[in-house]
Each structure stands twice: as structure tokens, then as C-alpha cells.
Amino acid sequence: MPSPPAPPAMRCLFFFLLAAPLASAWRPWPPRNGSSNAASGIGVSKKFEGSSDFVKLEYHMGPVLAADITVHPIWYGAWPATQKRTIRAFLRSLSPEAQSAAAIPSPSVAAWWRTVRLYADQTDANVSAVVNLGQEKSDTRMSRGASLTRLDIQRVIHDAVTARTKPLPVDSSGGLYLVLTSPEVHVETFCGQVCGFHYFTFPSIVGYTLPYAWVGNSAARCPEICAYPFAIPSYVANGRKPEMAPNGDVGVDGMVSVIAHELAEAASNPLANAWYAGGDPSFPTEIADLCEGIYGTGGGGAYTGQLLTDGRSGAAYNVNGVRGRRFLVQWVWDPYRSYCSGPNALDHQ
Ligand SMILES: *[C@@H]1O[C@H](CO)[C@@H](O)[C@H](O)[C@H]1NC(C)=O
Numbered sequence: 001m002p003s004p005p006a007p008p009a010m011r012c013l014f015f016f017l018l019a020a021p022l023a024s025a026w027r028p029w030p031p032r033n034g035s036s037n038a039a040s041g042i043g044v045s046k047k048f049e050g051s052s053d054f055v056k057l058e059y060h061m062g063p064v065l066a067a068d069i070t071v072h073p074i075w076y077g078a079w080p081a082t083q084k085r086t087i088r089a090f091l092r093s094l095s096p097e098a099q100s101a102a103a104i105p106s107p108s109v110a111a112w113w114r115t116v117r118l119y120a121d122q123t124d125a126n127v128s129a130v131v132n133l134g135q136e137k138s139d140t141r142m143s144r145g146a147s148l149t150r151l152d153i154q155r156v157i158h159d160a161v162t163a164r165t166k167p168l169p170v171d172s173s174g175g176l177y178l179v180l181t182s183p184e185v186h187v188e189t190f191c192g193q194v195c196g197f198h199y200f201t202f203p204s205i206v207g208y209t210l211p212y213a214w215v216g217n218s219a220a221r222c223p224e225i226c227a228y229p230f231a232i233p234s235y236v237a238n239g240r241k242p243e244m245a246p247n248g249d250v251g252v253d254g255m256v257s258v259i260a261h262e263l264a265e266a267a268s269n270p271l272a273n274a275w276y277a278g279g280d281p282s283f284p285t286e287i288a289d290l291c292e293g294i295y296g297t298g299g300g301g302a303y304t305g306q307l308l309t310d311g312r313s314g315a316a317y318n319v320n321g322v323r324g325r326r327f328l329v330q331w332v333w334d335p336y337r338s339y340c341s342g343p344n345a346l347d348h349q
Pocket residue numbers: 031033034035038192193
């Protein structure tokens with residue numbers, strides 16, 4: 001069932017936000033007392049509307065992830081096998097092998113990634129079409145504690161690449177390290193405005209400069225912020241029901257869209273010197289920030305845009321993946337159309 005169109009009041013809000021300075025439009029549902037400073041920094045999820053009018057995305061001469069990308073998940077905290085399977089299935093769906101790709105109906109996760117591949121660097125090298133699931137590491141005992149700073153995320157990566165048994169490979173060609181924290185783990189600024197971020201590691205902590213991202217499971221802390229639209233804050237709901245999660249797990253299904261967000265940005269701006277808008281590289285607006293909260297045609301403001309409905313479960317989704325999996329992922333900015341785009345768009349297929 002597609003989301004109902006936004007009521008008139010919400011549409012007014014939408015146009016008001018469009019007219020407001022970009023920096024004041026945040027998450028789809030910011031906490032009422034949220035301050036913009038809480039979200040400052042690179043790669044944090046922050047919301048802008050999907051309009052071209054105020055957007056000046058620029059290329060800053062740095063590289064994109066043009067070599068085959070290998071994502072190395074690091075499972076921090078308690079991760080049930082079913083949750084890992086869902087996230088792995090999403091990662092495997094980004095560039096599935098030809099055989100399984102043929103069986104995936106449109107719109108697909110791989111077609112969603114095609115928009116990210118439109119970004120190239122000064123050597124005319126595009127973001128790679130290939131995204132592989134690499135080796136994984138688990139830290140179930142939470143060796144850096146249950147409350148992590150941003151720099152602690154790098155320490156978790158350090159531990160994974162220097163582990164005595166089965167360390168993760170140091171992969172400076174296309175490696176992307178993805179730290180995933182379980183619901184009991186707090187991370188600096190998590191839930192205030194931030195659901196995930198990406199950056200690159202420092203040689204002083206990890207020994208190498210490697211692109212990485214962190215995404216937290218918000219199920220226990222702030223699903224209405226980070227697992228929207230599978231949860232909706234009471235103060236904006238106005239009777240609106242949350243969408244049903246396509247893999248039956250609000251926290252993890254919410255993470256999938258944030259993971260997609262961070263992968264798109266890490267691929268197009270891995271060293272914070274390639275594709276972003278805004279004059280301040282320590283506070284950039286990147287290709288997924290521009291489309292946060294937009295999952296389908298007409299999306300913006302309080303409206304997700306037109307979604308697809310799983311006939312059996314009634315869950316909302318917008319892309320198909322391997323083995324019959326379905327996911328809901330936000331759109332990303334298309335540099336040629338100059339608006340947010342995704343494979344489930346009704347106006348271009
Ligand atoms: C918002 O208010 C709540 C409750 O008063 C508080 O726990 C939370 O830390 C505040 N958030 C921010 C970002 O200030």
C-alpha cells in the first residue's frame with residue numbers, strides 16, 4: 001500500500017522547508033529540541049528536499065571509489081544470524097552475479113546503485129559497478145565498550161585489521177569498512193540527529209587511510225528517527241501508521257536505508273574531497289543527504305513518495321534484491337537530472 005499523500009498542512013510545510021536555507025532542513029523527523037550543531041561533521045545523515053533550486057553539487061578534484069568495492073562488515077555487539085542475513089542480502093544485491101541478477105525483478109537494488117555510478121573523478125573513472133561482500137569480523141563482547149565516540153569507531157576497525165585470529169584484510173584499493181552496532185550500543189550523537197556517518201581512518205589510529213562507515217541499529221533508542229518510515233514519532237504522526245518493514249525487523253530494515261545512504265556517499269566522496277555541495281568540507285552536503293526521506297515519486301516533506309507494497313505481508317519496499325528479498329532505500333541525487341532519483345521512479349524507467 002503506498003503511503004497516503006501528505007495532507008495539505010504537510011504540503012505547506014514542505015514548501016516552507018524548500019524556501020528555508022538548506023542548513024535548517026534536517027532529518028525527516030528531527031527531535032523537536034534537536035540543534036543543528038549536534039549533527040555537524042562529515043557524512044552524517046541530514047535532510048534536504050529533493051529540489052534542484054538550491055543545490056550546487058560540486059566536484060572537488062579528489063578520487064571516487066573506482067576500483068571494485070569490497071565491503072567488510074564489522075558486527076559490533078550482539079547480532080542474531082537472521083539480522084546479519086538481511087544486511088548481507090542487501091550488500092550482495094548491489095552487484096549480484098549475472099546468474100542471480102537475471103532472476104531479480106525490476107526495480108532492483110543494482111539499478112538503485114546505477115545512480116551512484118554516474119559520479120566520476122578527474123581521471124574519468126566512475127564509481128565502481130562492482131560491490132562485493134568481503135570478509136567479516138565480529139566483536140560480540142564489545143571490546144571498546146557499549147558507548148563509543150566517533151574515534152572509537154576507528155579503534156574498532158583497528159582491532160579488526162590487527163586481530164590475532166582472522167584479521168580483516170587491509171584493502172586500500174576498494175576496501176570499505178562498515179561498522180554495524182547492535183541496539184545496546186550508543187555512539188556519539190546517535191539519535192540526536194545522526195543515524196550513521198562515513199569518513200576515512202587515520203594512520204595514527206588504524207595505521208592506514210581507509211574509507212569506512214558506521215551505522216547503528218536504532219531499534220531500542222530512536223526507531224522513529226533512524227528507522228523511519230517503519231516508525232513515526234508521535235508528535236508528527238497525526239494518526240499516520242508506520243510502514244511495515246519488508247524483512248520484518250524495524251531496526252534492521254531501517255539500517256538498510258542508512259547503509260545505502262552511507263555507501264553512496266562513501267563511494268562518491270571517500271576522502272571528503274570529491275562530490276559534495278556547500279562550501280565547508282567538514283560539513284558537506286553529499287549525494288544522499290540531498291534525498292533523505294525520499295523513497296519514491298512525489299517524495300518530500302512529510303511524504304515518502306510512492307512505494308511498492310509486498311502483496312503477501314503488506315510491507316513497504318522500493319527495490320528487489322537477491323533471493324526474493326525486498327528493501328526500502330532512500331533515493332540519491334542524480335547529477336544529470338538534477339533531482340533525486342531511484343529505480344522505482346514512475347516518470348523514467
Ligand atoms: C531532547 O530532549 C530530550 C528530553 O528532554 C533529551 O533527553 C535529549 O537529549 C534532547 N536532545 C537534544 C539533541 O538536545
